[in-house]
Amino acid sequence: MSSSRLSPRVSSLGRFLFGAMLALLVVDLGLRLIEVTPLWRILPVVQPILGQPDKDFGFESTPGGRGIWTTEHRARLQLNSLGLRDVERDLAKPAGTFRIGLLGDSMVEAAQVSQQATFGAIAERRLRADGYNIELINLAIAGPNPIRQLWRLERRGYPLNLDLVIANSAASSFLSGKLLDDSENPAYVHTGNGQLAVGYGFRERFSQRHADDLMGRLFVALYQNSPVFRMLYLRSTEPWSVLLGLPSAQSVSQRSVMGLPPPASEAARFACDQAAAALEPMIHLWRDHRPELLWAATARFLDDMAQSTQTHGVRLFYAIRDIPLPPPDCPATSARASLLLAMDREFASRGILLIDWSAAVANVVGGPAEVPRLHGFGVHKGAGHLNYDGHRAWATALIGVLRRAVPLGAASEDSAPATHADR
Amino acid sequence: MAFNSLAYALLLTLTVAWMAIGPLRALMLIVASLIFYAAAGPFDMLVFVGAVVLNWLIQVAVPADRRRILAAVIVNIGLIGYFKYRNMLLGETSPAGSFIDVTLPLGISFYSFQALAYHIDVVRGRNGPARSFPEFFLFKAFFPQLIAGPIVRPNQTLPQIQRIFDDKSRRHRLLVFGLSLIVLGLVKKVVLADSLAPVVDDIFYVPPDSAYLAWLGAVLFLFQIYFDFSGYSDIAIGSAYLLGIRLPRNFATPFLASSIQELWQRWHITLTLFLRDYVFLPLADMRLVARRYRAMQHFCAIVLTMTLCGLWHGAGWNFVLWGTLQGIAMVFAALWSRYLPSPPAPLGWAATITFFVVTLVFFRSPNLGYAFNYLDTMLSFRGGWPTVADDAAPPWEVVAGVVGLFALHWIEFRLQQPGVLRVMRRAEGPVSRGFLSGVALLLILIPVTNVNPFIYFRF
Numbered sequence: 001m002s003s004s005r006l007s008p009r010v011s012s013l014g015r016f017l018f019g020a021m022l023a024l025l026v027v028d029l030g031l032r033l034i035e036v037t038p039l040w041r042i043l044p045v046v047q048p049i050l051g052q053p054d055k056d057f058g059f060e061s062t063p064g065g066r067g068i069w070t071t072e073h074r075a076r077l078q079l080n081s082l083g084l085r086d087v088e089r090d091l092a093k094p095a096g097t098f099r100i101g102l103l104g105d106s107m108v109e110a111a112q113v114s115q116q117a118t119f120g121a122i123a124e125r126r127l128r129a130d131g132y133n134i135e136l137i138n139l140a141i142a143g144p145n146p147i148r149q150l151w152r153l154e155r156r157g158y159p160l161n162l163d164l165v166i167a168n169s170a171a172s173s174f175l176s177g178k179l180l181d182d183s184e185n186p187a188y189v190h191t192g193n194g195q196l197a198v199g200y201g202f203r204e205r206f207s208q209r210h211a212d213d214l215m216g217r218l219f220v221a222l223y224q225n226s227p228v229f230r231m232l233y234l235r236s237t238e239p240w241s242v243l244l245g246l247p248s249a250q251s252v253s254q255r256s257v258m259g260l261p262p263p264a265s266e267a268a269r270f271a272c273d274q275a276a277a278a279l280e281p282m283i284h285l286w287r288d289h290r291p292e293l294l295w296a297a298t299a300r301f302l303d304d305m306a307q308s309t310q311t312h313g314v315r316l317f318y319a320i321r322d323i324p325l326p327p328p329d330c331p332a333t334s335a336r337a338s339l340l341l342a343m344d345r346e347f348a349s350r351g352i353l354l355i356d357w358s359a360a361v362a363n364v365v366g367g368p369a370e371v372p373r374l375h376g377f378g379v380h381k382g383a384g385h386l387n388y389d390g391h392r393a394w395a396t397a398l399i400g401v402l403r404r405a406v407p408l409g410a411a412s413e414d415s416a417p418a419t420h421a422d423r
Numbered sequence: 424m425a426f427n428s429l430a431y432a433l434l435l436t437l438t439v440a441w442m443a444i445g446p447l448r449a450l451m452l453i454v455a456s457l458i459f460y461a462a463a464g465p466f467d468m469l470v471f472v473g474a475v476v477l478n479w480l481i482q483v484a485v486p487a488d489r490r491r492i493l494a495a496v497i498v499n500i501g502l503i504g505y506f507k508y509r510n511m512l513l514g515e516t517s518p519a520g521s522f523i524d525v526t527l528p529l530g531i532s533f534y535s536f537q538a539l540a541y542h543i544d545v546v547r548g549r550n551g552p553a554r555s556f557p558e559f560f561l562f563k564a565f566f567p568q569l570i571a572g573p574i575v576r577p578n579q580t581l582p583q584i585q586r587i588f589d590d591k592s593r594r595h596r597l598l599v600f601g602l603s604l605i606v607l608g609l610v611k612k613v614v615l616a617d618s619l620a621p622v623v624d625d626i627f628y629v630p631p632d633s634a635y636l637a638w639l640g641a642v643l644f645l646f647q648i649y650f651d652f653s654g655y656s657d658i659a660i661g662s663a664y665l666l667g668i669r670l671p672r673n674f675a676t677p678f679l680a681s682s683i684q685e686l687w688q689r690w691h692i693t694l695t696l697f698l699r700d701y702v703f704l705p706l707a708d709m710r711l712v713a714r715r716y717r718a719m720q721h722f723c724a725i726v727l728t729m730t731l732c733g734l735w736h737g738a739g740w741n742f743v744l745w746g747t748l749q750g751i752a753m754v755f756a757a758l759w760s761r762y763l764p765s766p767p768a769p770l771g772w773a774a775t776i777t778f779f780v781v782t783l784v785f786f787r788s789p790n791l792g793y794a795f796n797y798l799d800t801m802l803s804f805r806g807g808w809p810t811v812a813d814d815a816a817p818p819w820e821v822v823a824g825v826v827g828l829f830a831l832h833w834i835e836f837r838l839q840q841p842g843v844l845r846v847m848r849r850a851e852g853p854v855s856r857g858f859l860s861g862v863a864l865l866l867i868l869i870p871v872t873n874v875n876p877f878i879y880f881r882f
Contacts, residue, residue: 012853019857026858027865038820042618044869070870075814114814228865235868245428245867246462378625388813 031227046227052220053211058185069111073377086138093161103149104168108140119394145178168319179297272330287342306350319357325368360397424462426658459566463529470528495542499535511738530570550577567662573673573693602859604661609866611654619647633806676836681771703728726750745785
């Protein structure tokens, strides 16, 4: 039917929609242009989704994925051909090289800074400058569930012929219940006979059910390749009040009286109370093995990690961070020591070396009070992911751990200048 | 409700559609305005409705002479004084510790000034009064200009509003013009101002330790506030145009001005005209001193007017000093033009922009002490040539970016030429409407990493 036969209204609507489609293309082009020019540092870009649904893993990163990370701080993000947030690595380990895999969550993945600025890359550079023939490979993937690290290690880590794995998790991630939540990735679920088994509840999700069909593949291709489509998809997942841009309850409450920090004289007591409150559930879990189900999942996870690494002949260090460091003379100091004893017992009994990462980092920067400045960027400094100072401090802490606990091969520790490793 | 929100896009679309085909258009506009302002919260709503009712009572109860002006001054300046300057007079600081007072009822500085202008113009016979409370309410509450201007005078919008009540409203056919203004405003706000905001915030968070960073912070703030406020004004004018009401222009590419007077004639034009007509002219024309001292009185009136302009922008001594410095610069420029030959235009432009950038530090700083500290770094050579560390942009990219911002300003100037309007007339049609609506919608949907409300909402 020719357009002249259409009613004027339908014809107008058609032309209006054509104009709207043109707008989609123009904005998409504009966003791409920003990404490939230095304007990416400042103008709006749409954060990438560097993965796709995966039937075994829940969500797996896409090899070669790239984009501009915008949350907290902007950085160019590029996954290598193995799907790792790292430089290109050969699967075959070069002769004489000591290969370490860094497992962890978003703190280790470190999307907020460039790859060269991550603590793993800094530590590798420093150690190589000191003559150590070493590779530190970033295997991390964002997500609060420690179990993701196990699957990640099995799929991406072992093919790299690792000599050592250093996992890094927040102490709170064992308390969050994520180990028992299989709605996004495999997790331990309670079976009828009182046992825990690996559950794949996430496979019931719409995105998983259609992961392999044409619609699912098209959807993934669109959100990975079209900034506008990705933007529309990401916005569609927001709550209605946020999507509409209505003022939230939080912004209204910000207009009332602002919470004031405690006076300096009470700061130590405040910090002590806070540390004691945060330590309490950790002690319940690691020393008293309560709640039982949570402990059962934690113990199962540690068993699986230990068994997996032993089967592949890889040593495992486990760095637990965010175990509160109470100020001196605080009664919670003894509670912390008791917690570490209990944790060490659990890890050591499975052949895993526990690293008190909070203390290691605090030692590097001169005490717990200095740790907050390692997190966050600009006006948000003090909380969030690691900033550049944070990565430098973590690199120093990591080198310290390695120098103490590992025979690093090519160059002897004695011949390496200490100043390089400790700076 | 922010202009760059989906809620506003829906409200505007529904209101424009209703204005095109529905009955009771004036009532619809009032309802839309109330919905728009309700997003600010019940307290702000209460203050606003209270202010409208008080001003209406002044009209119906106080005779149309100096007593009405006095009553209007007491009510409107009293409202601003109570909410905006109470803390300053009591020596307290803003609870947020920010250069923006978040506890201020939304748009109070704008709607109070507008009400004051209304009463003065009615008493002086420049304009007839509103014929009914709904008419008066809509004049005050018309949502595109409610919370951050342009500050309209009764003779600019009241007759248009009365036509809507008489069901004889003008229906603008050049929808592309209104949509283009909205898109331009969204580009300024979403793409530019909101992108500059986190960088400026980071630099001003702690006083910078190098002159390079200090200058960068001040120059970027110059563009942030311009894009933010002129973007808001463009969206307001564009939205009003779609609803059949023409609002006055508020910005005319001010950073192309080659003197400080010209800059103020092109920056926040409706406020400048308000201050000229209701503050400066009465002060300058008052017979206070002998004829030979009238020039002195004229200059004092300029400085005082600009000091009040500074105070209007914020309840802090940094704003007072900022305004006073603008006034002194205007007097200096006036004396220069009287006794000395005009400098070449590029030199005048450079001096004007440099002065405006430097004095904006007072505007952006939370207090005077911070501002002097910042300026101390800015006007030194501390820090030397910047080094590239921690993924930072190389200085050449930063300089190119700043040059690009000035280039964008010049492009905006070119877009305001009459030829562009002719192009729009030719392009008017469903395709261009669909295109501009689509672009506007997508700009609204661009993810925000930091929530940056329009800066002038809280002035």
